Amino acid sequence: MPKVGRKSIGCAAGVLIVILVVVGVIVVRSIQLSQAPTQPIAFSHIVHAQANRIDCLFCHRDAATGQAATVPAVEQCMFCHSVVAVGRPEIQKLRSAWQRQQPINWVRVHRLPDLAHFYHYPHIQAGFDCSVCHGQVQQMAQVRQVRALNMGDCVGCHRQYNAVAECGKCHY
Ligand code: HEC
Ligand code: HEC
Ligand code: HEC
Ligand code: HEC
Numbered sequence: 291m292p293k294v295g296r297k298s299i300g301c302a303a304g305v306l307i308v309i310l311v312v313v314g315v316i317v318v319r320s321i322q323l324s325q326a327p328t329q330p331i332a333f334s335h336i337v338h339a340q341a342n343r344i345d346c347l348f349c350h351r352d353a354a355t356g357q358a359a360t361v362p363a364v365e366q367c368m369f370c371h372s373v374v375a376v377g378r379p380e381i382q383k384l385r386s387a388w389q390r391q392q393p394i395n396w397v398r399v400h401r402l403p404d405l406a407h408f409y410h411y412p413h414i415q416a417g418f419d420c421s422v423c424h425g426q427v428q429q430m431a432q433v434r435q436v437r438a439l440n441m442g443d444c445v446g447c448h449r450q451y452n453a454v455a456e457c458g459k460c461h462y
């Protein structure tokens with residue numbers, strides 16, 4: 291076999307390994323992203339946001355004005371569940387938390403590392419729909435993360451819309 295042939299076989303093998311590693315990383319990352327944690331109460335966005343058409347901002351009240359979107363307090367659930375579906379086991383959990391004045395410890399799905407700061411309000415006020423970053427949550431029985439929302443993703447969108455690029459706006 292001529293030398294050149296061997297070299298190109300070696301080269302092709304090298305390229306193949308790189309491709310396999312890249313594909314592997316993408317697959318592992320998307321599996322991590324598509325996992326939804328089990329929540330203490332089987333709350334479904336399909337039931338609330340789709341079937342009953344409750345507005346996202348009715349529950350996530352601070353998204354348009356604050357840093358965090360916030361998850362509603364038990365009191366807000368009881369606004370309806372003191373009369374709606376009261377006999378069901380998952381609602382009994384809710385009622386007993388309410389009676390004991392204890393919060394529900396919802397498991398966070400999205401969480402940036404402490405070194406980075408994200409604010410909901412400038413994004414909502416700029417007109418982005420929740421689905422731009424969170425996907426079709428109203429079709430999720432359990433919320434999962436669908437978009438990377440890492441630095442490359444943030445900066446990529448900021449570039450596209452001529453928004454801030456200074457390190458200090460996201461890191462301080
Ligand atoms: C530009 C992207 C973007 C948009 C648009 C967006 N979010 Fe978020 N959201 C994020 C990021 C990033 C986090 C993680 C923030 C963190 O960990 O500090 C997050 C976290 C959350 C959380 C959990 C933490 C918290 O802030 O309470 C909720 C709930 C949430 N988003 C709801 C919403 C709702 C409802 C809308 C629409 C009104 C919305 N988001 C629009 C990017 C976005
Ligand atoms: C605006 C009214 C409203 C609010 C606020 C509300 N819910 Fe509901 N919820 C409903 C309706 C309507 C249903 C469907 C009931 C049915 O199937 O007949 C429902 C169903 C449920 C169910 C399913 C019950 C079952 O086993 O069938 C759970 C669990 C639940 N809600 C939890 C919550 C929690 C937790 C909150 C607060 C974060 C909340 N809900 C806030 C109206 C509301
Ligand atoms: C009836 C109240 C209610 C409504 C309406 C509602 N949510 Fe939620 N949302 C919750 C609760 C409770 C949680 C925490 C439990 C969970 O993750 O499922 C949550 C969690 C989330 C999270 C994940 C937060 C995290 O931990 O990162 C996102 C994103 C989110 N909601 C977006 C939306 C969007 C978008 C809409 C509208 C399409 C919406 N929600 C409508 C109550 C609500
Ligand atoms: C879908 C596009 C998009 C994504 C994704 C996005 N942003 Fe933004 N962001 C914008 C736009 C557009 C603005 C400017 C809004 C304005 O001009 O008021 C902005 C504004 C901001 C601001 C306010 C800056 C200031 O002081 O004026 C911060 C901070 C910020 N984004 C952080 C983040 C972080 C952190 C992430 C990733 C977790 C992120 N953004 C993801 C589009 C995006």
Ligand code: HEC
Pocket residue numbers: 402403405406407439440441442444445448454455456457458459460461
């Ligand atoms: C639009 C928001 C935004 C801007 C602008 C931004 N970053 Fe980040 N950065 C993030 C987010 C979100 C993370 C955390 C997620 C991740 O690691 O990708 C991060 C992570 C990092 C990390 C940690 C990486 C790691 O692997 O742990 C460093 C270091 C960093 N950024 C430096 C910078 C520097 C330097 C600049 C300016 C040239 C900058 N960032 C500009 C959003 C931003």
